[in-house]
Amino acid sequence: MKRLNFMYNDQGMTLIEILGAITILSIVLIGFMSFFPQSILMSQKAEDELTAINVAERVLTEVKADPQLIDEEWGPIEENQQNYYPIIEMVPQSDHDPTEIEYGLTRILIKIYAEKPPSESSRLSAQLYGYIELEGNQ
Numbered sequence: 001m002k003r004l005n006f007m008y009n010d011q012g013m014t015l016i017e018i019l020g021a022i023t024i025l026s027i028v029l030i031g032f033m034s035f036f037p038q039s040i041l042m043s044q045k046a047e048d049e050l051t052a053i054n055v056a057e058r059v060l061t062e063v064k065a066d067p068q069l070i071d072e073e074w075g076p077i078e079e080n081q082q083n084y085y086p087i088i089e090m091v092p093q094s095d096h097d098p099t100e101i102e103y104g105l106t107r108i109l110i111k112i113y114a115e116k117p118p119s120e121s122s123r124l125s126a127q128l129y130g131y132i133e134l135e136g137n138q
Contacts (some may be wrong), residue, residue, distance in 0.1 A: 048082070052112045052125035055084045059110050060130040063088060067132050070108065076116070084125065085113045091129075105131040 055077050063069050070090060076083035091107040100107060112126040 047080070048114070049126060051080050051082070052084055052114070053128065055079055055086065056110045056112045056126050056128035059086045059088070059112075060108075060128060063108065063110075064130070064132050067134055070132075082114065083116075085116050087111045087113070087117060100131070104133055106134050107131055 059074070059077075070088050074086045074088070076085055078084075087110070089109045089111070091109060093101070096105075096107060108130055110128045110130065111124060112128075113122045114125045115122045
């Protein structure tokens, strides 16, 4: 019976108890709230990298269909309200494996930049190696 008496007293909580509860609750909430901006930032960065990789794969597909596109100047490719700038480089024959040469494959490197290169603020967003079959290599 004594155990239930605290529920029926009219004293309430003291000011110090309320301040202590608010302080503990604030510390816990601040710890959780610092997690959200960091997770949003990481999510956005992952989305940008994935988009850049998708752009690189799309460029590789177009180059495989028409190898003459290697020598052309690529303009910006807009994806998710952002411009990506591809640069295509052919890997020198001296860096190819004998198997690649045997099968007539040429390795290419596609670099995707978020800003127009070669400015100082240009940041490499993604790079992708691929193979194309050139008519002269067969």
